[in-house]
Amino acid sequence: MATEKLDLLIDRPTESVPERVVRKVCEAIAEGLLPPGRRLTERELMELTGVSRTSIREAVRHLHTLGLVETSPSRGVRVSLLGHDEVREIYEMRDVLEPKAAELFTLRATDEEVAALVAKAKPESPEGGRLKSIFEFDQMLLDGARNSLLKASLGALHVRIHALRSLSVTIPGRREASFQEYLELTAAIEERSPEKAAEAARRHVRAAAQAAIEAVELMEQHDS
Template sequence: MSASDLGMRIERPEQLLRDRVVDVVREAILRGSLAPGRRLTERELGELTGVSRTSLREALRHLQAEGLVESSESRGLRVAVLTPEVVGHLYDVRAALEPAAVELFVRCATAEQVAALAATRRLDEPEPEVELQATREFYRILLEGTANPILQQMAGSIDARIHALRRVSLRAPGRQLKSRREIDDILAAIKSGDAARAVELARLHVLAAKEAALVAVRSLERTEAS
């Protein structure tokens, strides 16, 4: 597979090179071009990105700290494999953070931020990839509107893995439509200024997303074991 196929060639040397590599490899993982369990070698990544092994090592250490990359049994690195235990932990943290973010957004967001949040939901049965990106933008604006840098930092630390899990959980039959409706309901409560309802809807949305993600991950495990 060529660099052009994966869209990983580094083109902006003015940005700190390690950060550019982190961004590019992270995005390749999030969009599924680098699938869970795929072995990551410095040689292949060097060919795909066109950067030195030193920059790649630094970037991979950063991605390992984010939980997107992990050590493999062969002593190398691989794209992190999702397990039910990891999924449970991630969604338990999300269940604590997301309702708090929604409540703060209702209290602190500007009219412009509310409008920007609403703009991400103007979708008419989009393709799954389009909806995934719109949902990611929804949560980016939501966190920005909390005006709380500590919450933003905490949520940001798990954002990439949660986004990867959305890609998995939306495979469950009917989950994409149900998720869309849940988020739209949260937005309606936010727009009406009903913080209590928005918080409760956010909590229920996370619980439903957790259940769908666990079902999908367990299904993948059974498929790989067969």
């Protein structure tokens, strides 16, 4: 008699509950719904997400590791308030990695991926939706670059960079300038010019760095 194959494989979701909480909090930060300094308690996170205290605590530990939350002077945690030096270091790394991502995307992305990226750079939506579109744009750029190490390194930075965007766009003229920079980047990508794409990405990163540092300095002056 033939022996049936023993199969004890258990289907598992691609994300655990704490991982889903981390993703949702990251998205809320990226969209400006949880601005820097925003206090978060376990109770509020449980109510907002509908998950257990154990899962919330595990998620908060991971958010600490990512540098997205920090211990609050009062009870609980708050969305991290990055200082001048931390912001400078983040953008120095972004200056190295993001132009390379733009170059590789231009070389490796399919025509369909290029068209989708171009469309993502031209949303007609309120500012919250705009921030979400930028978050998705960055993910698409990394996916199309097809370099797992670059994606891991720059993806970790992007999480913290998105936390700063709701501040940097408060600098007069920055929102409009950023929109134009994305159009220049996608134009270079459509042209399939890796050199122009890398240079457009570099200009964008350096302008964004200047605005982010200025915004953080203004916030520090206000708090002092």
